[in-house]
Amino acid sequence: xxxxxxxxxxxxxxxxxxxxxxxxxxxxxxxxxxxxxxxxxxxxxxxxxxxxxxxxxxxxxxxxxxxxxxxxxxxxxxxx
Amino acid sequence: xxxxxxxxxxxxxxxxxxxxxxxxxxxxxxxxxxxxxxxxxxxxxxxxxxxxxxxxxxxxxxxxxxxxxxxxxxxxxxxxxxxxxxxxxxxxxxxxxxxxxxxxxxxxxxxxxxxxxxxxxxxxxxxxxxxxxxxxxxxxxxxxxxxxxxxxxxxxxxxxxxxxxxxxxxxxxxxxxxxxxxxxxxxxxxxxxxxxxxxxxxxxxxxxxxxxxxxxxxxxxxxxxxxxxxxxxxxxxxxxxxxxxxxxxxx
Amino acid sequence: xxxxxxxxxxxxxxxxxxxxxxxxxxxxxxxxxxxxxxxxxxxxxxxxxxxxxxxxxxxxxxxxxxxxxxxxxxxxxxxxxxxxxxxxxxxxxxxxxxxxxxxxxxxxxxxxxxxxxxxxxxxxxxxxxxxxxxxxxxxxxxxxxxxxxxxxxxxxxxxxxxxxxxxxxxxxxxxxxxxxxxxxxxxxxxxxxxxxxxxxxxxxxxxxxxxxxxxxxxxxxxxxxxxxxxxx
Numbered sequence: 429x430x431x432x433x434x435x436x437x438x439x440x441x442x443x444x445x446x447x448x449x450x451x452x453x454x455x456x457x458x459x460x461x462x463x464x465x466x467x468x469x470x471x472x473x474x475x476x477x478x479x480x481x482x483x484x485x486x487x488x489x490x491x492x493x494x495x496x497x498x499x500x501x502x503x504x505x506x507x508x
Numbered sequence: 509x510x511x512x513x514x515x516x517x518x519x520x521x522x523x524x525x526x527x528x529x530x531x532x533x534x535x536x537x538x539x540x541x542x543x544x545x546x547x548x549x550x551x552x553x554x555x556x557x558x559x560x561x562x563x564x565x566x567x568x569x570x571x572x573x574x575x576x577x578x579x580x581x582x583x584x585x586x587x588x589x590x591x592x593x594x595x596x597x598x599x600x601x602x603x604x605x606x607x608x609x610x611x612x613x614x615x616x617x618x619x620x621x622x623x624x625x626x627x628x629x630x631x632x633x634x635x636x637x638x639x640x641x642x643x644x645x646x647x648x649x650x651x652x653x654x655x656x657x658x659x660x661x662x663x664x665x666x667x668x669x670x671x672x673x674x675x676x677x678x679x680x681x682x683x684x685x686x687x688x689x690x691x692x693x694x695x696x697x698x699x700x701x702x703x704x705x706x707x708x709x710x711x712x713x714x715x716x717x718x719x720x721x722x723x724x725x726x727x728x729x730x731x732x733x734x735x736x737x738x739x740x741x742x743x744x745x746x747x748x749x750x751x752x753x754x755x756x757x758x759x
Numbered sequence: 760x761x762x763x764x765x766x767x768x769x770x771x772x773x774x775x776x777x778x779x780x781x782x783x784x785x786x787x788x789x790x791x792x793x794x795x796x797x798x799x800x801x802x803x804x805x806x807x808x809x810x811x812x813x814x815x816x817x818x819x820x821x822x823x824x825x826x827x828x829x830x831x832x833x834x835x836x837x838x839x840x841x842x843x844x845x846x847x848x849x850x851x852x853x854x855x856x857x858x859x860x861x862x863x864x865x866x867x868x869x870x871x872x873x874x875x876x877x878x879x880x881x882x883x884x885x886x887x888x889x890x891x892x893x894x895x896x897x898x899x900x901x902x903x904x905x906x907x908x909x910x911x912x913x914x915x916x917x918x919x920x921x922x923x924x925x926x927x928x929x930x931x932x933x934x935x936x937x938x939x940x941x942x943x944x945x946x947x948x949x950x951x952x953x954x955x956x957x958x959x960x961x962x963x964x965x966x967x968x969x970x971x972x973x974x975x976x977x978x979x980x981x982x983x984x985x986x987x988x989x990x991x
Contacts, residue, residue: 434553441550445560450625454618455549458567461614462541462724465607469731476738480751590984645938649931653921656931665988666921670935673917673981677939684942684966688949 540720578608583675586668781870821890822951876908899954920985
């Protein structure tokens with residue numbers, strides 16, 4: 429397996445012939461692209477769930493006092 | 509058949525189904541991506557002309573080819589939105605636009621980096637780069653229209669229509685740019701399509717990378733569509749239950 | 760508008776009435792008529808100031824400059840297309856009329872082209888002269904603009920129809936429409952450039968003609984659908 433490698437040594441691999449910058453910047457960009465596009469939706473999801481939980485908590489506290497409904501908290505109405 | 513079709517249109521059903529698929533997609537993507545990247549970086553032999561820049565192909569070509577799939581996808585979703593008024597189709601189209609813009613931008617950037625050693629310049633008005641750039645503008649237009657219209661329903665239908673018009677235009681733009689380019693300057697010596705016949709040691713890793721990047725596209729589309737479902741359906745009971753069932757996220 | 764509401768009115772009559780009405784309104788508003796032309800003139804004269812006044816260099820960029828400026832000028836005039844009708848409610852009447860919307864939209868587009876595109880075509884030779892375009896290319900310039908500017912109006916109409924209900928439309932309209940016009944610009948400018956080199960032009964004309972035919976048949980449909988979405 430190792431004899432089919434395109435490089436003889438680690439330093440040669442890191443150097444990528446004459447094209448150190450070109451090859452590695454493309455792969456770095458690719459890595460950033462993958463990470464950002466997987467991380468952002470997950471972060472957004474966590475943030476949304478946190479917001480909704482906080483709102484639910486506030487609403488359940490507000491329901492004990494008479495006029496705490498802020499109009500945005502009807503859990504059964506709306507779409508679907 | 510139709511029952512199945514409309515069930516697919518139910519956001520809740522999609523949310524639950526995609527939740528079951530996601531772990532498998534993650535595993536498949538990670539495996540394929542690791543194999544593909546290691547193969548491309550370590551085992552693909554240097555090209556006799558391009559040297560090690562051939563390794564850029566294994567990022568650029570998958571990203572570019574999948575970015576081309578974005579407009580047809582949005583147009584199909586647009587037709588479904590306009591004809592059957594299916595909410596899910598609009599959510600997919602809405603999430604596909606920014607992801608497609610990302611893919612197009614990365615394809616442009618990697619294309620420029622690949623072109624530099626071969627053309628001697630970062631940017632050339634090559635037919636492929638140019639039509640990719642125009643496609644990027646079109647996607648930006650769809651995103652801008654979406655954010656400009658306040659009513660979600662009108663925005664959905666307007667963007668659906670614009671996506672269809674754009675999808676019809678993309679091939680026209682592509683052919684006109686190619687036509688302009690071939691007459692404009694001599695065909696570049698940077699032949700990507702008609703290169704000497706590829707051996708399997710070249711194209712097998714390429715196929716693996718294309719599959720991996722395709723999975724990545726699907727995963728990130730599913731992830732943002734799921735978010736969009738949660739946001740739009742936040743008042744319905746199943747989302748309220750689902751959020752109550754999540755363990756509290758730190759304040 | 761009253762002429763359009765009765766069910767007994769034929770499609771052709773409605774088409775003619777819409778065309779006539781839009782032309783009359785446009786002719787009454789002289790400023791709206793003149794502004795795109797002035798804009799065209801000003802943009803073209805910016806190029807010698809910005810690039811160079813050297814005749815040889817200007818000859819080289821003349822074709823592209825005139826075409827790009829014509830494109831921008833037609834962008835600028837698009838806003839008039841449905842705006843006033845939207846504000847005074849006659850657009851809603853148009854959508855409610857029993858005639859096929861395709862022909863009414865087409866009539867409005869033709870009227871718009873007659874008052875904004877055609878003057879640009881007629882003014883183009885003067886500007887081409889100022890940019891030292893070779894004499895061989897004049898007819899090509901006029902002819903490609905004649906074939907190309909209707910396409911710009913038809914494509915632009917889709918964009919205006921999509922954005923007519925929005926508060927701030929200026930830039931978003933250009934962002935949506937300009938990428939769609941790339942093929943027209945490419946073919947038109949190339950035809951003029953090739954004409955000044957004395958090359959054969961059959962293909963350029965047939966491509967432009969194909970684009971015009973395609974947009975004549977499809978773009979009004981898209982505009983009509985877009986109007987229905989925007990006016991609710």
